[in-house]
Amino acid sequence: MSISNQTVEYLAKLARITLKGEEVSALAKELEDIVSFIDKLNNVNIDNIEPTSHVHNIKNVFREDEIKSSLDRDLSLENSPDSKQEFFKVFKVIE
Amino acid sequence: MFNTLTAHELTEKLKSAEISKGDILTSLKKQIKKNEDKVKAFVDFKESGIIDNNNSGCLSSIPVVVKDNICVKGSLTTCASRILDGFKSPYDATVIKKLKASGAIILGRANMDEFAFGSSCENSAYFVTRNPWDLTRVPGGSSGGSAAAVASDETIFALGSDTGGSIRQPASFCSVVGLKPTYGRVSRYGLVAFASSLDQIGPLTKDVTDSAILLNVIAGYDEMDSTSLYVDVPDYTKSLTGDIKGITIGIPKEYFIEGISQDVKKATNEAIEVLRKKGAKIKEISLPHTEYAVSVYYIIATAEASSNLARFDGVKYGLRISQEDNKKLSLKETYFKTRGAGFGSEAKRRIILGTYVLSHGYYDAYYLRAQKVRTLIKKDFLDAFKEVDCIVTPTSPTAAFKIGEKIKDPLSMYLSDIFTISANLAGIPAISVPCGFTKDKLPIGLQFLSNILDEETLFRTAFSYEQSTDWHNIKPNLE
Numbered sequence: 336m337s338i339s340n341q342t343v344e345y346l347a348k349l350a351r352i353t354l355k356g357e358e359v360s361a362l363a364k365e366l367e368d369i370v371s372f373i374d375k376l377n378n379v380n381i382d383n384i385e386p387t388s389h390v391h392n393i394k395n396v397f398r399e400d401e402i403k404s405s406l407d408r409d410l411s412l413e414n415s416p417d418s419k420q421e422f423f424k425v426f427k428v429i430e
Numbered sequence: 431m432f433n434t435l436t437a438h439e440l441t442e443k444l445k446s447a448e449i450s451k452g453d454i455l456t457s458l459k460k461q462i463k464k465n466e467d468k469v470k471a472f473v474d475f476k477e478s479g480i481i482d483n484n485n486s487g488c489l490s491s492i493p494v495v496v497k498d499n500i501c502v503k504g505s506l507t508t509c510a511s512r513i514l515d516g517f518k519s520p521y522d523a524t525v526i527k528k529l530k531a532s533g534a535i536i537l538g539r540a541n542m543d544e545f546a547f548g549s550s551c552e553n554s555a556y557f558v559t560r561n562p563w564d565l566t567r568v569p570g571g572s573s574g575g576s577a578a579a580v581a582s583d584e585t586i587f588a589l590g591s592d593t594g595g596s597i598r599q600p601a602s603f604c605s606v607v608g609l610k611p612t613y614g615r616v617s618r619y620g621l622v623a624f625a626s627s628l629d630q631i632g633p634l635t636k637d638v639t640d641s642a643i644l645l646n647v648i649a650g651y652d653e654m655d656s657t658s659l660y661v662d663v664p665d666y667t668k669s670l671t672g673d674i675k676g677i678t679i680g681i682p683k684e685y686f687i688e689g690i691s692q693d694v695k696k697a698t699n700e701a702i703e704v705l706r707k708k709g710a711k712i713k714e715i716s717l718p719h720t721e722y723a724v725s726v727y728y729i730i731a732t733a734e735a736s737s738n739l740a741r742f743d744g745v746k747y748g749l750r751i752s753q754e755d756n757k758k759l760s761l762k763e764t765y766f767k768t769r770g771a772g773f774g775s776e777a778k779r780r781i782i783l784g785t786y787v788l789s790h791g792y793y794d795a796y797y798l799r800a801q802k803v804r805t806l807i808k809k810d811f812l813d814a815f816k817e818v819d820c821i822v823t824p825t826s827p828t829a830a831f832k833i834g835e836k837i838k839d840p841l842s843m844y845l846s847d848i849f850t851i852s853a854n855l856a857g858i859p860a861i862s863v864p865c866g867f868t869k870d871k872l873p874i875g876l877q878f879l880s881n882i883l884d885e886e887t888l889f890r891t892a893f894s895y896e897q898s899t900d901w902h903n904i905k906p907n908l909e
Contacts, residue, residue, distance in 0.1 A: 346785045346786055347782060350736060350769075350782060350785045351762075351769055352766060352770050352773065352778060353766040353769070358775070358778065362779060365779060369783060369841055369844075372724075373725040373796070373800075376800060376803055377799075379799075379803050379806065381799060381802040381806075384803075385805055386805060387804040390627070390856065390857030391613065391614055391659065391882070393614075396656040398653070407520075414516075414520070414746070414747035416745075423745050425745055425761050426752070426761050427761075
C-alpha cells in the first residue's frame with residue numbers, strides 16, 4: 336500500500352504533532368515500508384479467533400470506595416510549566 | 431575490586447564485616463570516574479545524586495542503577511526525551527519503594543532509547559551509550575544504559591523495562607543476565623507507560639543468582655497496578671539447585687532462520703549440548719506463528735504508545751512551547767508545537783504508525799487483526815508448554831551491531847527484536863544469559879522461556895547452564 340504525504344499530514348493532525356516538511360516525506364516512505372511488511376498478517380486465518388487485549392484471564396478489579404490519601408496538590412503542580420494557585424494554567428480555550 | 435562482584439557475593443562480605451558500604455561505593459565511584467566517559471551508561475552521574483539508605487534487608491548497602499523511565503521520588507525522570515525535560519518524580523515507583531525497603535542504594539539513572547523506543551540506545555535525546563565490549567558498537571536497547579552499566583562494573587545491578595526485548599537484547603549484547611518476568615508479576619506503577627499490555631520491569635544482573643534475589647524483592651501484587659497478578663511470590667533462590675535432570679527443553683525450529691549469524695547459531699547449539707549433558711531432555715518443537723510476531727508487535731505496541739503518549743501535551747509537566755516569534759500560541763497550537771519539538775524522530779514514527787493502525791477504516795484491518803494473531807501466538811506457547819518445561823532460543827539473531835548501522839532503516843532495527851517479542855505478546859517470562867562470543871569477541875546471549883508465572887523453571891535451567899560455563903565471569907577490557 337502506498338502512503339502519501341497527505342495521509343501523514345492527516346495522521347499528524349490527529350496526533351496533534353507539528354511535522355516539518357522533510358519529516359512528512361521521510362515518514363511517508365518509512366510508513367509505506369513498515370505497512371507493507373505488516374501486511375503479511377493478511378495471510379493468517381483468523382476466523383473464529385478471539386482478540387487478545389490482555390494476556391491473562393483477569394476481570395475488572397473492584398475495591399471498596401474508601402477515602403485514602405492521594406498525591407499532594409502542591410507536588411502535583413510542581414512539574415507544571417505554568418500554574419496559578421491550585422490550577423494548571425493554559426491559554427483561553429473559548430474565544 | 432568490589433565493584434566487579436555480585437550482590438550475593440557482596441552481601442556475604444558485608445555479613446562477615448570484611449568490607450563496608452563505603453568500600454563498595456568508593457570502588458564504584460572510582461570505576462565510574464575511570465570509564466563513564468567512554469561508556470556513557472548514565473544519563474548524568476552525580477555523586478550528590480546518590481540516594482543512600484540505611485534500611486536493613488536482603489539488598490542492604492547494594493547499589494543499583496535505574497532506567498530513566500522508572501520514577502524515583504525527587505529525582506529527574508525524563509525517559510531520555512526532551513518532552514520530559516526537567517521532570518522530577520513526585521513519587522516512588524512501587525519497585526523503587528521495594529528496593530529502598532530492602533536496603534538498596536540508588537546510584538543514578540541509566541540512559542535508554544527515548545520512551546524505550548528502540549533496540550540500540552541511539553534514540554536517546556542525550557547521547558548514544560556505547561557497548562563496553564566494543565565502543566564502536568551499540569549496547570542494545572532500549573535498556574542499553576542499564577546493561578552497559580552492569581557490564582562495565584559501574585554498578586552491581588540495574589533495573590530495566592522490557593516491552594519487546596528491551597531487557598534481554600541489551601543483556602545479550604553486553605554479556606549480562608536480563609530477565610523479563612511474567613506480565614503482571616512486577617508492578618508497573620511508576621513506570622512511564624510505553625505499551626501497557628506488554629511492558630514489564632525486570633533486573634539486569636551479573637549472574638542468575640542476583641536475578642532471582644532481585645525478583646524476590648520486586649515481584650508481587652500491588653493495588654496501585656490493577657494488572658499486577660494477585661498470586662504469592664515464591665522464594666526464587668530455592669530454584670537455584672543446579673539440577674535439571676528430568677526437565678524437557680523445547681527447541682523451536684522457527685528460531686533458526688535465515689539471517690541468524692553463524693556464530694550465534696554455533697553458540698546456541700553448543701549451549702543446547704551443555705544442557706543435554708546436564709540431564710535435560712531436548713525436543714524439537716514448532717511455534718508456527720513466529721514469523722508474524724514482529725508485525726503483530728509493531729501494530730499493538732505503536733497503537734498503545736500513540737495513546738499513552740497523548741498525555742504529553744505541555745500542560746501538566748515537561749516541555750511547553752507556548753509562543754513563536756514573540757506571538758502567543760493558542761492552546762491547540764501549543765499542543766502541536768510542544769509535541770513536534772519535544773518528541774524525537776522514532777517517537778514521532780511510532781505515534782504516527784500507531785495513529786494509523788487505530789484510525790477509522792484501518793482499525794479492523796490492522797489493530798483487531800493483530801490482536802487476533804496475538805491470540806494464536808500465545809496459543810503456540812501454551813500448546814508447547816504441554817510438551818516441554820521450557821524453551822531455549824538465541825536472544826538475538828546477531829551480536830551487537832555498529833553505531834549508525836541500522837538507525838536509518840527502521841524496519842531492520844525492528845527485526846533485531848525478532849526472538850524476544852513473542853514472550854511479551856504471550857505474557858510469558860524469559861531470561862537471557864551469556865553463552866559465548868563471536869569470532870570478533872562480541873557477546874552472545876541464550877534465551878530461556880517458560881510458562882506463565884513459572885520463573886522458577888527459568889531460574890533452575892538458566893542457573894544450571896551458568897554453573898557449567900564460565901561466560902558470565904569474563905569481563906570486557908576497557909583499558
